[in-house]
Amino acid sequence: MNLVHFLWQNHDQIMELTLEHLWLVGISTLLAVFVGIPLGVMSAHWPVWNKPVLGTANIIQTIPSLALFGFLLPVPWLGDRADRLAILALTLYALLPVIRNTYTGIRGVDPAVVEAGRGMGLTDGQLLFQVELPLAVSVILSGIRVAVVVSVGLATIAAAIGAGGLGEFIFRGLAMVNNQLILAGAIPAAVLALSADFGLGWLEKRLRPR
Amino acid sequence: MKRHQQHACRRSFMGQRWTAGCVILLSVLLSSCAPSHSNRIVVGSKNFTESLMLGELLAQQIEAHTTAKVERRFYLAGTYICQQAILAGRIDIYPEYTGTALTAILKQKVGGDRAEVYQRVKSEYEARLGLTLSPPFGFNDTFALEIRGTDARRLSLKTLSQAAAFAPQWRAGFGYEFMERPDGYAGLAAAYGLHFAAPPRIMDLGLLATALKDHQIDIAAGNATDGLIPALDLFVLEDDRHYFPPYEAVAVIRQQAMREHPEVAQAMSELRGKISDQEMQQLNFALDGQHRDVKDVAHEFLRSKGLVR
C-alpha cells in the first residue's frame, strides 16, 4: 500500500497522536511565555539579572534533550509521569528564545520614548504595559515562534520516554523497520512545525511596523 | 531596529487584542487536546514478538466481546513507556508479567511463589496506581538461560548451578533490559556465582538465538517461551536456586476503562489459564520462525479455544 493510502487508513491514530503532540508543545510554550517574558523584562530593566538569567537559559539549551529527559527521570513527582517531565523539559528549552527576544525587544524600544513617558509621570507598570511591551511585541513573538518550532521537534524525542505524540510513530516505525510508520510520524510533525512557523510569522508581520 | 520602532506599530492596540485573542483561542484548543477518550479501548504492547502476540490476542478478544472500537498501539519501546502510557490514559490495557511489574515498576524485592506475587502486584496496582490485573493467562515467561542442546547433552547439564562451573569458558549474550534490570544479570550472577571471562555482549533479543546457534555466544538469556527453543534445539537450564521471580503473563488494565466497559472483565476472565508454556512457544514460533501474520495467528488460536467464532 502506498504512503498516502497508509496515512489515510490510519488517520484516526495520526490525529490522536497529533493532538497529543500539540498538547505537549502548547502547554510548554505557554509556560515558557508566562515565565520567560517576566524574566526577560527583568533582565532588560535590571542589568544585574542579565547574566544569571540569560546565562542559565543558555546552559539549559546546551544540554542534549535526551540527556535532560534522563536527568529528570529519577526526580520524584516529575519522573513519575512522562508527560509532566516532557512538558517541563520542553518548557526549559523554550525559555531561552523567549527570554532573549523579550530582552532584545524591550531594550530596542527608543529610550527617548521611555524617558518622555517617565518624565510625564507614567508609573513603571504603565510604562511596561502601555509602551514597552506593545512596542516589543513583534520581537517577542518572533522568539515565541522559534520556541514553538523547536518544541515541535523536541516533542518527537519525548516519545522515547513515553510521553506520546508523533514521535511514537517514528520510534515504532524504527523498531518494526516500517518506513511508512516513520513517515506517518515525521510528516505530520514537519507539517506542524511549518504551519506554526508560517502562522506565527504572519502574526509577527501584522504586528510589526510598516 | 530602532528606526523600525520610530515608525512602529500602527495597529499595536489591535495587536494587543489580537495577541490576547490568540492566547485565549490557544488555551481553549489545548484543553481539548488533553488526552482522554471514552468510547474506544486502546490496546498497547511492548516491542517484542510475544508481547505483540498477546496484544493482538487481547485486542481480538475484546473486539469479540464489546461494542467499543478497539485501537492498537503496539511496539511501544519497553516497560517504562507502556507504564507511562497507561498511567496517562493513552492506552487502556497492555500485556505485562507479574515479575516485571513487581521489580521494575513497583521496585520491590522478589519473593514468594506465583500466587503471592500475583496478589501483591494486583493489590498494589489497585491501591496506588488506579490499575488492575486480569487473571493470569497460564504461562510463566520467566527468564531462560539457554545453551545449545548439543552442549547440554555433551556436558550433562540440567541446572544453572551445574552450568556455573563452565561459565569462565563461555561467552554470554544478553538483551539490554536483562542487563539493566535489578532482577536481571546482576542478581543472577550473584545468586549463582557466575563469572564470565569477558563482559556479556549486549544484543537485540531477536538475534540472541541465532547467535547462540552459530557459536557466537555460548549462553544467552532468553525467555522460557521463545519460539526458537524447540526450533533450534536449544536447552533451557533449570533455575534450581529459584532466583527469578515468577513472570506470569497478565493484562494490566486501567480501572477507569473497566468501569466504562465492564464487558472487558468478562473477556479477560475467559482467557484465564488458556495459554500454556508450550502453546506460547508455538505462537511465538509462528511469528518469528514462520513469519505468519499476527492477526491470522491470533484469530486461529482464539477460535481453537472456542473464544471467538
Next chain:
Amino acid sequence: MGTDSTDGPVIEFRDVAYVLPNGQPLLSGLNLRVQRGETLVLLGRSGSGKTTTLKLINRLLTPRSGNVLVNGASTASSDVIRLRRSIGYVIQEVGLFPHFTVERNIALVPRVEGWTAQRIHQRVEELLQMVGLEPQLGSRYPHQLSGGQRQRVGVARALAADPAILLMDEPFGALDAITRDQLQREFLSLQQRLNKTVVFVTHDLREALRLGSRIALMEAGRMVTVLSPTEFLQSTDPLASAYVQAFGDRLDSVTSRGGS
C-alpha cells in the same frame, strides 16, 4: 492642576550637588530660584550640567545632597508620580509613542488621570489648535508627521493636563532653522497667553535671549551667573562675554522679546 498659593519661588535649588553613579561629580553648590510665570533659560555648553539640572526638577535624577523644592515642597518627600504629572516635559527627541495616534499621545496624562473621554477629546482639540495643528492630524501616527509637527505634538502633550510648570530640554534643537524660528515665535505667543513657569535648556544664545526672561549661565556643573537678556549682552562676566563674542553678528535680530 497645580494652582500655586505660595508667593515664593515655584522652583528652588538649595545647595544641590549631583554625582553620577560612577562617582563623577556633575553639579555642585547649585542655588537657583525660579519665579512664577518666568521663562528661565539654562544656558551652557555640552557637559555644563544644564540637562542634569532640569531633570532634578521632575526627579528623573536624584540629588546627592542639597534640596530641590517645587512649590515649596521638597521633591524628595513628594510622590514622584504626582510631581511629574504636574510638570510638563518636552525633550529634543520628542519621544512620541509611535504606536499611539497623535490624539492618544496628547491625551497621555489626562488618560492616566482618569478624565472622561468627552473632556479628553475637547482638550485635545483645544491643544491642537493652540499649537497650530489641523484637527484631522489627531488620527495620524507620529511617523506620518514632519519634525516640526512632531514637536508641536510634544508641546501639546506636555500642556495637556494644564501643568503650571513646563520643562523643556533643547526642544527645537533637532529642527531646521526656519521651523525652529517659527516654533520659537509660537512659544512666545503661547507663553504670553498661558503664563506658565518655564525652565528651558539650550546652548544657543540667540534662543536664550529671545525666549528667556532670565538666563542662567552654567559651566562645569556650577551656576556662573543669572541675568536678564539685556544685562547678559552688557555683562562683563568673562564667560558671558565669551558667549556674546562667539555668537557675534548673529545676535542682531535678537534684541527684544515678544517677537512678531
